[in-house]
Amino acid sequence: MDRFQEAEIMRCVVCNSDNIQKKKVHEEIYLDNDIILVPVETLVCLSCGERYYDRRTMKYLEEIEKRIKSNEIALEPVGQVKIATIGG
Numbered sequence: 001m002d003r004f005q006e007a008e009i010m011r012c013v014v015c016n017s018d019n020i021q022k023k024k025v026h027e028e029i030y031l032d033n034d035i036i037l038v039p040v041e042t043l044v045c046l047s048c049g050e051r052y053y054d055r056r057t058m059k060y061l062e063e064i065e066k067r068i069k070s071n072e073i074a075l076e077p078v079g080q081v082k083i084a085t086i087g088g
């Protein structure tokens with residue numbers, strides 16, 4: 001198991017903050033006009049929002065994307081994506 005990131009203090013490569021915590025987030029996979037949300041638990045910089053995925057999470061996301069594209073996962077709609085513009 002890959003636990004190296006939990007054992008040491010990390011600094012954010014974007015904002016240099018050490019305020020990094022494990023959080024539940026929705027990773028977004030874009031497929032044509034659809035956005036698929038994949039709940040994952042990962043390290044997130046609480047200062048700037050940068051996400052840090054460990055190798056296990058990366059593999060999980062790759063696997064999910066592969067299975068979505070080969071229709072092996074039933075996708076459940078939870079809302080609509082809408083576009084708003086002003087003027088034009």
Ligand SMILES: [Zn+2]
Binds near residue numbers: 016045049
């Ligand atoms: Zn940051």
